[in-house]
Amino acid sequence: MALTLYDCATAPSPRRARLLLAEKGVAHETVAVDLRQGEQFSPAFRAINPHCTVPVLLADDGLTLTDNASIIAWVEARFPEPALLGHSPGDKAAVAHWHSRAEWEGLMGVAEALRNGSPAMANRALPGPVDYAQIPALAERGRQRAQHFFAALDAQLAQQPFVAGAAFSVADITAVVAVDFARAVKLRPLDDGPHLRQWRERLAQRPAFVADAALMAAAARPAPAPPSAGT
Numbered sequence: 001m002a003l004t005l006y007d008c009a010t011a012p013s014p015r016r017a018r019l020l021l022a023e024k025g026v027a028h029e030t031v032a033v034d035l036r037q038g039e040q041f042s043p044a045f046r047a048i049n050p051h052c053t054v055p056v057l058l059a060d061d062g063l064t065l066t067d068n069a070s071i072i073a074w075v076e077a078r079f080p081e082p083a084l085l086g087h088s089p090g091d092k093a094a095v096a097h098w099h100s101r102a103e104w105e106g107l108m109g110v111a112e113a114l115r116n117g118s119p120a121m122a123n124r125a126l127p128g129p130v131d132y133a134q135i136p137a138l139a140e141r142g143r144q145r146a147q148h149f150f151a152a153l154d155a156q157l158a159q160q161p162f163v164a165g166a167a168f169s170v171a172d173i174t175a176v177v178a179v180d181f182a183r184a185v186k187l188r189p190l191d192d193g194p195h196l197r198q199w200r201e202r203l204a205q206r207p208a209f210v211a212d213a214a215l216m217a218a219a220a221r222p223a224p225a226p227p228s229a230g231t
Contacts, residue, residue, distance in 0.1 A: 001059055001061065002028075002029070002060040003021075003027070003057060003058065003059055003060075004028060004029045004031060004058045004059075005017060005021065005028050005029070005030050005055060005056070005057055006030075006033050006045075006048065006054050006055060006057075006058070007030050007031065007033065007055060008032065008033050008054050009032065009216055009219035010035075010216065010219050010220065011035055011054065012107065012110075012111075012177045012178075012180075012181040013053070013054065013068065013127075014054040015177050015212070015216075016055070016068050016173055016174055017057065017068055017071050018055070018212060018215075019173045019176075019177075019208055019209070020071065020072060020084065020170065020173060021075065022207075022208035022211060022212065023082070023084060023173070023208045024075060024079045024082070024084070025079075026075065028057075033045060033054050035054070040052045040053065040054065041129070046129075048064070049064075049066045050129070051066055051128050051129065052127075052128055052129045053066065053067070053128060055067075055071060057071050057074070072084075082168075083167075084168070084169050085169065085170060086165075086167075086169060087167075091164070091165060091167070094164040094165050095164040095165075095169045095170065098156070098163045098164040098171035098175070099164070099170050099171040099174055101149060101152070102149070102153075102163065102171055102174040103174050103178075105145055105148070105149035105152075106149040106150065106174070106175060106178030106179070107174060107178040107181065108142075108145075109146030109147075109149060109178075110142065110146045110178060110181045110182050110184065110185055110187070111142070111181075112141065112142030112145070113138075113139045113140070113142030113143045113146065113185040114142075114185050115134070116134045116135050116136060116137075116138040116139040116142065117134070117136065117139030121134065122134060125138075139185075142185070143185060146178070146185075146187060147187065147189075149178070150179065150182070150187075150192075150193060151192075153175060153189075153193070153196060154192075154193035154194070154195045154196045155195075157193075157195035157196060157198070157199045158195045161199070161202070162199070163175050163199075168206075172199075172203065176209075179200060
């Protein structure tokens, strides 16, 4: 089965799918979608995903998955090892709990702060094809939500090596994306969380994260200037 991931190397949401596939060792092609240039709103991309968001995972049998929830569920069922949603009922419950918190308190808190506070996001307070006005008060609330989550996460990591227990899981993927994304709203959770910092350093050694860091660094570099006339 051939898979294609529609991705944006600089955006947090598709990074979650990219890390999931890398940790699972799932081979796939990648199509870059330039969010800064608004490529997600092009007719060609709308034909793939009318929601105008990434990630999108396509299979050559016609399967189209347009959000992280469905991508995680399908990938875990199709490629069960290594298990990233837990093995035992208790493990699965712990992963579900911390994954939900990482998404809704951490990642969405940062997103709420950015989309409601950045001038570049004017009228883009929510992703997708519909323009929504910013609500400035939500920017500060989002920062507070994220800060409270990062404090809780640091306390959790004082007790165990990974977010949901003894094993790496999707909770770690979403949590690390939230931690790294926090820089976009000038939050630095690693400065105030010694256990968070140690966990982040351990994750940085995983092959999937090494490759991902190289990809993001390459995407952040400015494109070379075109050659001048006569050269």
